[in-house]
Amino acid sequence: MENLSELTRKVCMLAREVGVFIRNERKGFDRGRVEKKHAHDYVSYVDKESEKKIVTCLKELLPEAGFIAEEGSGSLTGEELCWLVDPLDGTTNFIHDNAPYCVSIALRNRKELLLGVVYEICRDECFWTCKGSPSYLDGKEIHVSGVDVADDAVIALGFPYNFQAYKPMACHLVERLYGNVGALRLPGAAAAEMCYVAAGRYDARIEAYLGPWDIAAGTIILQNAGGKVTDFKGGDDFYSGFQVLASNGKIHRYLLDIIDEL
Numbered sequence: 001m002e003n004l005s006e007l008t009r010k011v012c013m014l015a016r017e018v019g020v021f022i023r024n025e026r027k028g029f030d031r032g033r034v035e036k037k038h039a040h041d042y043v044s045y046v047d048k049e050s051e052k053k054i055v056t057c058l059k060e061l062l063p064e065a066g067f068i069a070e071e072g073s074g075s076l077t078g079e080e081l082c083w084l085v086d087p088l089d090g091t092t093n094f095i096h097d098n099a100p101y102c103v104s105i106a107l108r109n110r111k112e113l114l115l116g117v118v119y120e121i122c123r124d125e126c127f128w129t130c131k132g133s134p135s136y137l138d139g140k141e142i143h144v145s146g147v148d149v150a151d152d153a154v155i156a157l158g159f160p161y162n163f164q165a166y167k168p169m170a171c172h173l174v175e176r177l178y179g180n181v182g183a184l185r186l187p188g189a190a191a192a193e194m195c196y197v198a199a200g201r202y203d204a205r206i207e208a209y210l211g212p213w214d215i216a217a218g219t220i221i222l223q224n225a226g227g228k229v230t231d232f233k234g235g236d237d238f239y240s241g242f243q244v245l246a247s248n249g250k251i252h253r254y255l256l257d258i259i260d261e262l
Contacts, residue, residue, distance in 0.1 A: 194218025
């Protein structure tokens with residue numbers, strides 16, 4: 001495998017190229033070509049075409065790596081290296097012409113994440129990092145916020161499509177946080193929002209029932225920016241996306257205690 005920094009640079013270029021395709025498709029987007037995967041969970045031809053472009057290019061960059069991709073492209077049969085790809089995170093936002101939505105690409109081996117790239121299309125912003133490196137936004141190093149009290153914290157919530165299972169937690173979080181923290185937000189694109197925590201725009205993000213492709217790139221970007229990612233018990237069982245609490249680290253314990261009340 002080539003130098004991680006150089007590989008990350010090439011993945012950034014790829015994410016931007018696919019982002020241009022997505023942006024152009026949005027201009028004349030046909031909502032009649034949207035498919036429903038599950039209740040309130042949608043996919044479009046743009047997701048599928050974007051994934052094909054990404055997988056084709058990544059196979060050329062790193063032929064020995066497998067894939068876990070949201071729309072099912074690629075394969076994973078025990079390879080040492082694995083790409084995790086979300087070609088269009090925030091599809092519902094994209095369909096309705098709302099920001100944010102993004103391209104998310106990460107690489108991992110069997111032990112750890114090696115690189116992460118998130119290109120947020122609406123703001124034309126590329127977040128990236130690799131193992132041993134700081135995290136960057138368009139070449140400028142980023143860091144999590146210094147907010148350490150709830151009253152000043154801006155917290156993003158995610159409401160997953162598995163609403164029947166998650167609704168008690170969603171209601172609990174709103175009940176406990178609304179009016180007790182600085183602000184709550186519900187943007188609708190996990191990968192971008194984790195990068196926003198990394199850049200200090202938000203102080204935390206909470207969601208469950210995600211996929212590994214949703215959070216992989218955002219995880220290493222946030223960690224290398226000084227933040228913290230755990231499951232809802234404070235452990236490391238979050239890589240699947242089943243439970244993800246991402247924060248600046250300073251209000252992490254406060255949020256874990258609230259989650260644990262349910």
